[in-house]
Amino acid sequence: MPDSARNTPIAPDRAAISATQLALRGMRNHCPRCDTKPLFRRYLKPVERCAGCGQDWTLHQADDFPAYIAIFISGHLLAPLLIAVGSRELLPMGVLALIAIVGALVLTIALLQPAKGAVIALQYHWKMHGFAAETAAGERPRD
Numbered sequence: 001m002p003d004s005a006r007n008t009p010i011a012p013d014r015a016a017i018s019a020t021q022l023a024l025r026g027m028r029n030h031c032p033r034c035d036t037k038p039l040f041r042r043y044l045k046p047v048e049r050c051a052g053c054g055q056d057w058t059l060h061q062a063d064d065f066p067a068y069i070a071i072f073i074s075g076h077l078l079a080p081l082l083i084a085v086g087s088r089e090l091l092p093m094g095v096l097a098l099i100a101i102v103g104a105l106v107l108t109i110a111l112l113q114p115a116k117g118a119v120i121a122l123q124y125h126w127k128m129h130g131f132a133a134e135t136a137a138g139e140r141p142r143d
């Protein structure tokens, strides 16, 4: 993913770190700002404030986007497998349906938290939604 925000005027703590690095921190359940404390206190519930740097993580508006990302990736991983196995009639249709259902559930559940962490980190990096109010005077928030 290209880092298109590098040339924009952003706060020094965000400018020093690329969008990709921030997204990777969020995907690993690390605070995108300080990378020392967890971003989530429960499966999909971010901490209100980071215990390491004090960043307010209630300002995000990830909404349904992480679910769309998880479903998109799960579908693109499962579809080729199911098509390959199904077209060669290697397994009975019931077993194939079971693999599809269980595979979709497991992959989606496994991908939801990393996707949400990345979305929150990118919203923080690009000062979207509640993070826009944190901009220093004179900076124009980006949406």
Ligand SMILES: [Zn+2]
Residues within 6 Å of the ligand: 031, 032, 033, 034, 035, 036, 037, 050, 051, 052, 053, 054, 055
């Ligand atoms: Zn932190």
